Amino acid sequence: MGAHSERYTKAPLWLALAFLTAFAVVPLAVLAYETVAGPDGFTLAAWRALADDDNLREQAMASLRLGLVATVLSLLLGGGTAWLCTACDLPGRRWFGPLAVAPLVVPPIFVAMGLADLWRDVSGFWPCAILLGTSHAPFVAVLAARGLRAVDGRAYEAALLLRGRAAADRWLLRSIAPELIAGCLLAFLFTVADHGVPEFLTVKGKTWHTYAEGIFSRWSRRAVGTTFAEVQSPIVAALPFLAALVCLLWAALRLRAAAPDRGVRQPLPVQPLGRLRWPALLLPVAYLAMGIGVPVLVLARWALGSAQEREPMGLDYLRESYAKAMDQGFAAFSHSVWLGLGTAAVVVLLALPLARQSARRWPVLDVVAALPAAMPAILLGIALVRTFTGNPVFAWIGGGADGWDFYSGWGFAVCGYAVRLLPFAALTLASQVRRQSLTAEEAGRLVPRSATHRALRLHVAPLLPAAWSAFVLTFVLALRELDLAVMLPAANATAVRRLANAVHFQHEDWSGVIALMLLATAVLLPLLPSLLAGRKLSSLS
Amino acid sequence: MSLPVAIQNLQCTRGAFRLGPLSLDVAAGARIAIVGPSGSGKTTLLRCLAGLERPDHGTIRIGDALVDDDATHASPAERHLGLVFQDGGLWPHMTALQHLKFAAPGLSKQAAEELLARAGLADQTHQRPAQMSGGEAQRLGLVRALAPNPQVLLLDEPLRSVDVHQRDGLVLLVRTLCDERQVTSILVTHDRDEALALADYLAVMRAGQLVEQGPAIELLQRPRTAFTAAFLRGAACLAANRDGDGRVRTAFGTLAADTGEGDGDLRLVVFPGEVATTDDANAPAGRVLATLPADGDGLRVRVAIEDQIVIARADTAPTGTTAHLCLTGRPRLLPWSLPR
Numbered sequence: 001m002g003a004h005s006e007r008y009t010k011a012p013l014w015l016a017l018a019f020l021t022a023f024a025v026v027p028l029a030v031l032a033y034e035t036v037a038g039p040d041g042f043t044l045a046a047w048r049a050l051a052d053d054d055n056l057r058e059q060a061m062a063s064l065r066l067g068l069v070a071t072v073l074s075l076l077l078g079g080g081t082a083w084l085c086t087a088c089d090l091p092g093r094r095w096f097g098p099l100a101v102a103p104l105v106v107p108p109i110f111v112a113m114g115l116a117d118l119w120r121d122v123s124g125f126w127p128c129a130i131l132l133g134t135s136h137a138p139f140v141a142v143l144a145a146r147g148l149r150a151v152d153g154r155a156y157e158a159a160l161l162l163r164g165r166a167a168a169d170r171w172l173l174r175s176i177a178p179e180l181i182a183g184c185l186l187a188f189l190f191t192v193a194d195h196g197v198p199e200f201l202t203v204k205g206k207t208w209h210t211y212a213e214g215i216f217s218r219w220s221r222r223a224v225g226t227t228f229a230e231v232q233s234p235i236v237a238a239l240p241f242l243a244a245l246v247c248l249l250w251a252a253l254r255l256r257a258a259a260p261d262r263g264v265r266q267p268l269p270v271q272p273l274g275r276l277r278w279p280a281l282l283l284p285v286a287y288l289a290m291g292i293g294v295p296v297l298v299l300a301r302w303a304l305g306s307a308q309e310r311e312p313m314g315l316d317y318l319r320e321s322y323a324k325a326m327d328q329g330f331a332a333f334s335h336s337v338w339l340g341l342g343t344a345a346v347v348v349l350l351a352l353p354l355a356r357q358s359a360r361r362w363p364v365l366d367v368v369a370a371l372p373a374a375m376p377a378i379l380l381g382i383a384l385v386r387t388f389t390g391n392p393v394f395a396w397i398g399g400g401a402d403g404w405d406f407y408s409g410w411g412f413a414v415c416g417y418a419v420r421l422l423p424f425a426a427l428t429l430a431s432q433v434r435r436q437s438l439t440a441e442e443a444g445r446l447v448p449r450s451a452t453h454r455a456l457r458l459h460v461a462p463l464l465p466a467a468w469s470a471f472v473l474t475f476v477l478a479l480r481e482l483d484l485a486v487m488l489p490a491a492n493a494t495a496v497r498r499l500a501n502a503v504h505f506q507h508e509d510w511s512g513v514i515a516l517m518l519l520a521t522a523v524l525l526p527l528l529p530s531l532l533a534g535r536k537l538s539s540l541s
Numbered sequence: 542m543s544l545p546v547a548i549q550n551l552q553c554t555r556g557a558f559r560l561g562p563l564s565l566d567v568a569a570g571a572r573i574a575i576v577g578p579s580g581s582g583k584t585t586l587l588r589c590l591a592g593l594e595r596p597d598h599g600t601i602r603i604g605d606a607l608v609d610d611d612a613t614h615a616s617p618a619e620r621h622l623g624l625v626f627q628d629g630g631l632w633p634h635m636t637a638l639q640h641l642k643f644a645a646p647g648l649s650k651q652a653a654e655e656l657l658a659r660a661g662l663a664d665q666t667h668q669r670p671a672q673m674s675g676g677e678a679q680r681l682g683l684v685r686a687l688a689p690n691p692q693v694l695l696l697d698e699p700l701r702s703v704d705v706h707q708r709d710g711l712v713l714l715v716r717t718l719c720d721e722r723q724v725t726s727i728l729v730t731h732d733r734d735e736a737l738a739l740a741d742y743l744a745v746m747r748a749g750q751l752v753e754q755g756p757a758i759e760l761l762q763r764p765r766t767a768f769t770a771a772f773l774r775g776a777a778c779l780a781a782n783r784d785g786d787g788r789v790r791t792a793f794g795t796l797a798a799d800t801g802e803g804d805g806d807l808r809l810v811v812f813p814g815e816v817a818t819t820d821d822a823n824a825p826a827g828r829v830l831a832t833l834p835a836d837g838d839g840l841r842v843r844v845a846i847e848d849q850i851v852i853a854r855a856d857t858a859p860t861g862t863t864a865h866l867c868l869t870g871r872p873r874l875l876p877w878s879l880p881r
Binding site: 436439445446448464 | 591592593616617618619620621622623624626627628629630631632633634643644646682685686689
């Protein structure tokens with residue numbers, strides 16, 4: 001007990017802060033520094049080039065438009081499904097509720113593959129907006145359902161008695177607004193930051209580009225005669241955009257955290273949909289069909305040989321596809337799983353002290369933790385690469401010719417993924433810490449145990465269910481991460497990255513098998529506790 | 542008799558609220574209740590004692606140990622106190638048995654189970670707080686606090702979240718366990734009944750200050766301040782304005798001021814039943830709020846007069862909305878509070 005023990009319990013927090021500094025703050029600072037550090041010293045050439053670059057302006061506007069349209073679609077699909085499943089007498093809502101979160105496990109690139117296979121021309125703005133809106137709708141669905149469940153049914157009924165249905169529904173909308181806005185902001189953020197899907201569609205004939213594509217395309221041409229200003233100016237343009245995204249994400253996190261846990265004793269009354277009861281099924285069905293049905297169907301058809309145009313498609317070909325998958329893609333699959341598990345473990349271990357500290361003492365930590373999530377992954381990847389290869393201060397971590405190659409190894413990929421996904425775990429856990437009783441913690445302070453023992457038994461133990469949720473969320477997001485996989489050497493070999501390329505080379509057959517295995521893994525992990533404990537799945541949680 | 546708790550010139554400022562300076566000695570084995578309205582500082586005082594808040598000035602001694610002064614602040618765990626929280630403060634992920642085992646590292650499983658059985662929780666040994674009733678949870682909070690055999694037990698409104706029909710059982714349990722273990726208990730509450738059930742010595746607080754303290758029976762029979770009379774016995778405290786010649790004007794006429802104590806803010810203190818309704822139209826009148834049967838013969842009438850409610854005796858129910866009142870007991874002029 002005493003000061004030494006108290007200091008010891010602070011060590012995880014300092015470790016987490018050091019990690020954030022090394023893998024988020026410093027890389028961002030390096031990126032900003034390099035925009036003014038030209039080959040001949042200090043220069044504002046990149047900043048000046050920005051003013052003359054119409055392409056960048058168009059790309060930024062395209063990103064904004066794409067973000068807005070996709071977010072509206074996410075709101076309609078996710079918010080609508082959550083409302084129907086949580087507050088209405090939709091037929092089969094007990095099944096649709098848990099299913100509505102399922103599209104989260106499908107990487108957006110798989111949705112793009114599915115739609116591209118179904119409709120040959122997906123090169124336009126609208127197909128891109130539809131598939132990104134569908135992919136990110138679970139963020140809105142989960143948060144909207146959480147908001148609806150937090151509303152006290154008696155308060156809604158009081159509004160209903162006093163002011164009628166329309167006014168009561170307006171009151172309900174205002175009550176869940178923080179959650180709804182937070183979900184929309186997350187969907188917007190993920191859409192505008194996405195590089196993989198718009199880039200994939202470019203192969204299908206797309207002629208317009210987003211700013212994330214702009215950053216990557218200039219950066220990838222840096223070695224072939226592009227000037228310093230041309231390489232750096234998209235990054236210069238990204239910095240204010242990034243600042244805006246940080247503010248948005250921070251607002252989203254705060255809104256979600258500020259949504260009160262109202263201690264509900266009575267859920268919302270279930271609203272009868274009347275004649276619309278069966279037609280209302282169209283919304284969740286369309287959402288699930290686009291979000292998970294089409295991709296799974298297309299992947300299954302690929303595994304059965306549809307892309308190879310072998311007749312008849314069937315189990316024989318599936319066996320062949322499986323054998324090829326084991327031969328050519330299993331390494332990528334297991335690499336993805338290990339990377340996902342490693343990332344999830346690191347993220348949860350780092351998020352626990354950060355969440356506790358941000359919930360109890362330093363709310364500003366939310367902003368620091370939000371920083372990497374607000375950075376488009378492609379930009380974060382560039383920042384990490386520039387920091388850990390080009391910078392002499394950090395070059396030693398990369399080791400020499402005879403040393404440990406941190407930069408190319410699994411550890412560096414885990415760190416890169418972890419810093420990107422840390423905010424989601426920190427958010428989940430901080431929200432849980434805020435719900436815990438302060439007096440229960442104070443009761444613990446009176447117990448004659450060491451600070452470490454108290455921290456483990458009284459602070460960490462009650463967080464274990466939330467830590468498991470954070471672990472699963474991180475694992476699923478890591479499995480579907482494509483943009484960082486493009487940038488980080490060790491992540492180049494992940495399944496999602498391999499599959500995004502494999503389909504260009506008519507490897508759909510074994511790609512389909514690997515993709516289905518990946519989806520099964522992503523679904524199995526969250527289901528594991530329910531399967532083992534025999535618990536029922538709760539709606540949209 | 543030794544002093545297990547001695548507080549000297551304690552001061553603690555939190556935002557706009559200031560506690561103290563106050564001093565309080567608690568004798569070994571005493572059962573003291575610190576009572577006062579919400580916001581009077583009693584919980585802050587309790588938290589300072591427990592080490593959950595650090596005072597700005599003053600000293601606190603627990604037993605022979607100096608736990609707080611300007612240079613010292615012992616951690617809550619180093620004070621060897623038990624604390625029963627208002628809302629239980631239980632650990633939601635632990636069973637009843639795990640609560641006791643964690644709270645008292647040396648406690649054997651058998652001893653923990655015996656303690657739980659003493660508290661009527663034998664069937665809840667392996668249950669978590671969410672599976673218990675409010676009364677059971679509070680019993681668990683009590684035995685958790687007593688499990689490490691503390692010298693002093695602090696209780697923060699322990700009956701507040703307990704159903705009325707479970708209160709007597711909990712009161713008996715607290716008294717029995719504290720007596721058996723010769724534990725000094727310090728209760729804070731704004732509930733007079735809770736204070737009188739669990740303590741025999743009272744300290745009354747208002748606005749961060751101790752107004753008066755003494756044996757419960759003495760404070761009930763002879764309060765020195767109008768505030769104590771109002772708080773402990775529900776007395777009405779009516780305006781009493783001094784004349785230049787030392788007399789005092791009240792709603793019930795002019796009285797001689799017979800007290801030299803206090804802050805100059807005198808009140809006419811009327812205990813329940815010390816006024817009666819009268820037909821005298823010149824007597825002070827008040828609005829009738831309710832008429833109820835008295836314990837013996839007659840009726841009790843609740844009458845609003847000035848901004849207070851007096852309980853008047855009546856032989857018949859008042860016919861109108863107002864009733865005239867006369868004093869039946871000795872008029873009692875008391876200061877609102879005593880000088881600091």
